[in-house]
Amino acid sequence: MALTLTPLLNIPLVKPGDDLAALIVAALGSQGLVLESGDILVVAQKIVSKAEGRFVNLATVNPSREAVDLAQQVDKDSRLIELVIQESKRILRFRPGTIIVEHRLGFVCANAGIDHSNVSGQIEGEECVLLLPENPDASAQELRVRLEEMCDVQLGILIIDSHGRAWRMGTAGVAIGISGMPGLVDLRGEPDLFGYTLRITQVGTADELASAASLVMGQAAEGTPVVHVRGFPYELREGHLSELIRPEEQDLFR
């Protein structure tokens, strides 16, 4: 009945090539948590990207003319801006300190989700950044299949990031990769208590769970990049990030 989110306390710092499924199983075991079918594991994007080796050494990036121009306008490193451009379909808005893009994965976010913090120690003496996973849905599915095989249960996997939002202050956790659980739950057409038909209610369940897990993970340190969820109130099914991307023609604010 209750929804319970438990941070995994013993995930070590993740390095390229690390086996996240094995790290998660070990961390679960160290806390005495036994996976059950219907459980969900929420994983911070950063450790997926690290395991997949999505580091870029800024010294290896040659900024284009477009990147140099834009970098000047937003007061950022032109090599970082070159990567932002490469990772994006297009730039939506910018001003000093901020670039909002439509990411190649479809969602709208700042700086193409490229992470500068907790990363620079990766290569001795070099300044590195971390790109988002190449295909977070595929990363989620791979992790789900391995964990399901190792633990003989049916799971959902959510890969999350923290995004700023239009209109409201503060970041909130959002889904960027989904496997084995719904992105949206569609309540359109279900009658309400008085028989009045609800005309449109699509609930962003994966994002709501991402926000819940983000709260538990915290932000500054990387101590708890995986959260175990029990009691998700909707049926598990295959799901995809694309469910959560509003088509541009339906978006009044792009």
Added chain:
Amino acid sequence: MALTLTPLLNIPLVKPGDDLAALIVAALGSQGLVLESGDILVVAQKIVSKAEGRFVNLATVNPSREAVDLAQQVDKDSRLIELVIQESKRILRFRPGTIIVEHRLGFVCANAGIDHSNVSGQIEGEECVLLLPENPDASAQELRVRLEEMCDVQLGILIIDSHGRAWRMGTAGVAIGISGMPGLVDLRGEPDLFGYTLRITQVGTADELASAASLVMGQAAEGTPVVHVRGFPYELREGHLSELIRPEEQDLFR
């Protein structure tokens, strides 16, 4: 350590004048839940509005010329649109079926948060709608003070609604009234694991918790409009909705 969200199962249908604090204490007791200091209760906007009698009988509304014009363009009832206009600072966008406004309370939402579902039975034979609480922060504070007195504990109270979002499909729970807990938690300036200073991370903790609770409440029925939260990972302090409202001059998407 874990964050646990438990829906209260025995909140009856709420009527104008009902004492929400008493209903909540009874529902907690019926489930054997005993409040502890640091707990948070998340309350659906709808039952706060109902207790406060925020119903409007559409038959009593005289639409202005502006409302009639806009109603035609969005294909909605001009009396409803009149109320939307009255409840809003301004209309931001519209198209058939949708009006996005800046609500008088400061946030951006569809239809000024006016609710048409689960409401029409209120006055026999009349078509009613339900406005948001007059001052949700004050409603939250009043509820908090009463519950703290009744139960001799220190609590946080969150009043939440479900909002659609720019860029992403699906509604998500958001805070519209806050008392005794932070709206934002500011991690600006805290160093990361490698000593790199995080430049800006303000986390929308109240909205993240609102999304978590919304997931537990469900949408179609009104069975569980109150969720008990234990294990909120930040310190309780006084907080306000205004923390979460992005000032227009900082908003690239308004």
